[in-house]
Amino acid sequence: MVFRYPVSRFLQSLLLPFLIAAISTSSTAQEFEKGVQNPDQGIAIPGKIRLKVDRTHFTEEIGTKFFGTIGEHLQLSKVRPWLNRDLLRFADQSSQLYKSNGKGYESWGNSLSRIIIVEYAANISPLRAAQQLASVAGVEYAEPVWERRISYIPNDPDVKNARQWYLPVIKAFDAWDVLRGDGSVVIGITDTGIDPEHPDLQGQLWTNPGEEGEKRNNGIDDDGNGLVDDWWGYDFGGTNGSSTDNDPSPSGDEHGTHVAGIAGAIGDNDIGGAGVAYGVRLMSVKIGIDGNDPPLPGDFEGLLYAGIMGADIINCSWGGPGSSIAEEEVVTTVTKNLGKLVVCAAGNNAIDQKFYPASYSGVLSIAATDQEDAKSNLSNYNYRVDLSAPGQQIWSTMPNGEYGYLSGTSMATPMVAAGAALLLQIDPTLSPLQLAEILRATADPFSPLVIGAYENKLGTGRMNLSRAVTQIKKIRSARLTSYTIEEPGGNGLIDPGESVTLRSTVTNILADADNVTMTVEVVSPTNVSLTQNSHSFGAMAEKQSAVTPNGKFVLQIPIDVQPDTRIVLKTTVTTADRSNVTYLEFIVFPTWGTTALNNIAISFNSVGNVGHATNRQEGIGFYYGDEGSLIWHGGLMIGTSETKLPDVVRIGASDRGTGRGFQLKEPYRLSRDDANSVETGRTVFTDLNNILGIEVTLTTKEYDNENYVLLFYEVANKSNARLDNLFCGLYLDWDLTPEGTNDHASWDEGRKMGFVRHTVSSVTTPTTGIALLSDQAPNYYAANSQGEESYILTDFTDARKWNMLSRGVSKENNPTTGTVDASMTIGGGPVTIEPGESETFVFAMMASNDITALQETADEAQEQYDFLATIPPVVGTNSGIEFSLLPTLFSEETNVLLSLKSRQQIRVEVFNVAGEKVRTIYDGIMSSGENRVLLNGIELPSGTYIVRVVGETGTVERKGIVVR
Structure with missing residues (x-):
């Protein structure tokens, strides 16, 4: 998950997946839309966050103090650049390429230099830490750092097949009749290092012209790229990930040497084998730490280095699930700004899974095949894969002058990178997009008997190098x-x-x-x-x-x-x-929305959740200004007993989810009335399985320049029986700091308000609260999931929920000592609702800087509600008319859907906010049951409108909006 803030940008980034998943998404391969998504399958590195600071706030001296109280909560220990800034300046001076960011032009080197790594010690997940850091003023986005690993599987050394069986399969011999590598093209091998003394590799290694000869080991950064003596590449992993050096030879892992040999092992030298593009030069960029199967801390810095220092093709036989905005910025820089082709392994989990960087836009993603020209039993597959190549039992160079077999998409990837190198040798003007397209377009398609369930998920086929080099000027695609x-x-x-x-x-x-x-x-x-x-x-x-x-x-x-x-x-x-x-x-038909007109931003879904469901992948939570989300989870409860209690509150541990007490009828949708500075949200849902026979209409109202949001829960009895002893309330798990502890919940009897303060005096946080504004008797329970109410985290049963909801003000405060994780239940009742009647419960959710300001906010919210309560309702009881608008934003064919209990005269009219009737769209007799009238909004100017239905049994109305 990628988090952005201030509020407006944060909302855009989090709401976009619920709106349209691919607006203006570029697509250069067979794929679903690519980019920042599906992070839940990735492995986040503990204690590290990657974030970008905006241009206004950025300086190279940014330290832990920049992050204020949130930095203190997270116990930030280190702030450092993600990428070498001297290298970025060197690239800017060399390329003079600029990136527009909407506020004038900025070099891409400067843009990338604003991405930093933050290390923290607090005992919270990287996902939550990123969410908190995203709320700091000046942070464009924050994200976990996803683990990347090399993509191979060692083979049983006793398994021996024809050594380079794959060369005739990809038609390499026929391609070599046309041309062989001549050293004019450089392949960057970003990996675990290349053995510089291997007899099949040492003559093909790239050297840096700015550091050659006597400059090799003089301890001076002669070429000014920020790296000392990087004369044949660089080691961005070092011994432990922080101590980098200028020796990119392997130290304990064979992977990089094996990959290099597949691409460019020397041919015609009477030893070993031949690389697919033998004669090509190989740039050694070590990105892993020393040791076997290492983590890869230098992954994207190494990729960028290869692009800046002259690699024409960059091989990435590594990756992992979990996507990143920062990583994709580097990929875009290398492919579009520097014009280099990046070829990446699709991964070895043998599942339909996006794997990064292979699944980023502009990258050539490679799956692996076996000796039967079918999918390798270890290869990933997905709609983003571009091409396949042999990857099972691949024989190539090993450290210390040896040779051996490895399997994986790691082995397939350098074959394709080598193929691209030969094409670029034929025509150096080919763009990365054209290189990739030639390889895709000339591949041998899979047999229908072989492809089976993997159709379109292994790319266009298996690479045919002969067709690629012979049809380079002919193919139309x-x-x-x-x-x-x-x-x-x-x-x-x-x-x-x-x-x-x-x-x-x-x-x-x-x-x-x-x-x-x-x-x-x-x-x-x-x-x-x-x-x-x-x-x-x-x-x-x-x-x-x-x-x-x-x-x-x-x-x-x-x-x-x-x-x-x-x-x-x-x-x-x-x-x-x-x-x-x-x-x-x-x-x-997205079901979540976020109201964010004033200093408060709260997400609601269409079945009763507030802030977040327990998985926290939907909704942004509850925000107050630049603070991070102040709530972990919230949900509605309505019931008449512990056996009749529909709810959407957690049932125990987070992975167990919530109750499923309600089902959607109309989704939560927002409309903004700029003239009156109010944003209104509305959703309708019913109780699942008709436990009570109710329909709930939630209306939220947020006013500009205020610190509260009003919540109106209209509970309508749709059954034929009277509902006695009914209670309605919300369970809210507040977290005022990332740790979620040392918060204290209390009760303000005069205001019918529950509120939460942080108890550590040295830490400044907002004070949050929720008040019952309507005139039902209040119910309140202050819970501590780290103490007496620990069952909330393990077995939060209906009986326990009912106990909190229905016993009046039964527990006013949390303990003042010990570990406290504060949550609360607040509601109203008991009430009786006759058949066909309804009861509205009104709450105000709010936040302020301290308890005094919060009390003032609560009083203001109460005054606003009291004012609204004096306005006579348009809808009469037992009107016998129900209707809805789909969509609520008027289009050419907005549906006015009416449900009538009886046949009657109906008139449907449209009014503007000034109360002037602008159109009558229906006037006649309608039958009982379901009816539909089409409202053509194409001729209406932008603004808010009221659609009013006037019938013999009553009058009802709904609000809609036209946006041009």
């Missing part, structure tokens, strides 16, 4: 290179019933093509319809791009689509020579 999803609401949300457009950019990457066509197919779900599913671009010149016109590739989202549905599209771009497939993926 175009593909989808970028796309956007255009939705009518303008809010980035794709809702049920909407029509959305896939706007696609296709690039003819290689030779001129007479006719380029594109088709789109819905893979899942099957009830999504697609109009105009094909388009012809006509003739396209080499490197020409074209965009699909209006009316093409329009997706109709079903009105009954399930929440958080993942839509998968298969796009195919065809020339006379080949077809290229790209898979796209995005989310529709």
Whole structure:
């Protein structure tokens, strides 16, 4: 997970996965959209966070004090640059390439220099530490540092096959009849080091012209790149990850030497074997620490070094799950700014898994095949893989002049890197995109009997080097290179019933093509319809791009689509020579939203959770200004007894999740009335399995320049029986510091408010609270999950939840001594709700700098609620009319959905915020049951509108918004 803040940027980064997963995402290979996602499968390195400081706040002298109280909470011990800044300055001076960041131009070296590593000692997860550091003013983003490992599996030494069986498979001998490596191309081997004295390698090693001859070991940084005496590469791992040096030879691991030999072992020398591009030069960049199967602390710094110092192709036979913005910035710099092809291993977990850096945009991702030309039993596979090559039982060089077998995508990757090197030798003007495309386009496709369930997940096929070098000037190949999803609401949300457009950019990457066509197919779900599913671009010149016109590739989202549905599209771009497939993926009908108009930002979902569910992967939590999230988990409880208590509160340990007491009816959606400086959110849900027979409408209201958010829970009795002894409340687990301890929950009887303060006087935190504003009798329980209520973390049963919810103000305070992890339950009741009637429970969630300010905030919230309560409701009881708007942002075909208990005269009208009627869209008789009226909002100016339904049995209204 990547965290960004201040509030607005943080919300954008966290909400984007719930909106559209691939807006303006570039795509250069067969793939789902790539980039920063799915971090939960990665292994985060403890005690380290990588973050980027914005231009306004950045200085090279940034230390622990920059992070203020959050730094104190985390016990920051060290702040250091992620990348060598002298190397970045050297690159800037050499390239003069600049990166636009929207605030003028900044060199990419300066941009990368603002990424730093922060080390901390507090006993909390890297994910939570990153979330806290992201809230510091001036931090663009913060993220865990994901573990990267080399991607090979050692083989049984007794297994002996024909040694270089893979060379005829990839047609290397035929390719060598056309050309062999001549030393004009350099492959950077970022790995565990290359044995410089191996007789099959020593004559092919790259040397740094700025440090050659007498400069090799003079202790001076002669070329000014920030690294002393890096005359044949550099060791960015050293002995322990911090003591780097200028000797990139291996120390305890064979992997890098083996990879180097596959790519460029010397040929025609009567010893050993031959590399796929023998004659090529090899740059040794050691990124792992000394020892066997080492961690790789120098991974992306080594990749950047290779690109800056002149490697044309960079081989990365390593990686891991878990994606990173900072890592992708380096990859983008190397591929786009420096113009180098990066070739990466897809991983060896034998599963459908994204693996990084292989899954970043602009990278050539390589899977492994076996001697039967089928998927190797260890290779990963996914829609992002570009190409396959042999990777099972590969014989190559080993340290100390030896040879041996290894298996893995690590072994397949240097074969492809070598193939790219030969192509670049033929035509040095080829771009990284063109090099990759030639290799993809000339691959041998897999047999249908072999590919099976891995169709389109092993790339275009297995590399054919002969076809690549002979068809380099002939092959015609175009593909989808970028796309956007255009939705009518303008809010980035794709809702049920909407029509959305896939706007696609296709690039003819290689030779001129007479006719380029594109088709789109819905893979899942099957009830999504697609109009105009094909388009012809006509003739396209080499490197020409074209965009699909209006009316093409329009997706109709079903009105009954399930929440958080993942839509998968298969796009195919065809020339006379080949077809290229790209898979796209995005989310529709998202169920979380975050209100953030004032100093408070809170996430809500559509079934009763507040802040976070227990997995903390959805929602941002509860934010106050620049502080980190102050809540761990929150959820609603409504019940009449311990056996009738629907809730979405944790049931024990975090991995056990929460209760599933409610089901969505209408998703949480936000609308902003700028004229009145208020943001309103609304969702409707019902109790699962009709335990009580209730429907809950949550309306949130947030006002500008305030420190609170109002929560209105309208509980409607939809059953035929009276609901007696009903209680409604929220369970909130507050964490005012990253550790989540030393917080103290208390009760303010006069204000019906529970509040939490931090008890360590030397640590300054906000004070948070929640007050019951409506006139029900209050219920409150101050819990300590590290003490008397430890069962919250193990077995939080319905009986225990009911005990907290229904006993009045039964426990006002946490203990003042010992370890305290404060949480609370606050609610109202008991009440009785007759059939067809409803009861509204109103709360204010708030934060301030101290208890006095919090009390003032609570009084202000109470005054606001009291004012709102004096406004007569439009909706009468027992109106017999229910209706909703889908979507609430008016489009050409917004559905006004009405449910009537009886046949009656109905009039549907639209009003602006001034109360002026702007349109009547229906006036006539409607039958009982479900009805639909279409509201065409295309001619309405931007603004907030009220849709009012006037019937014989009552009047109801809903708010919608038009955004242009």
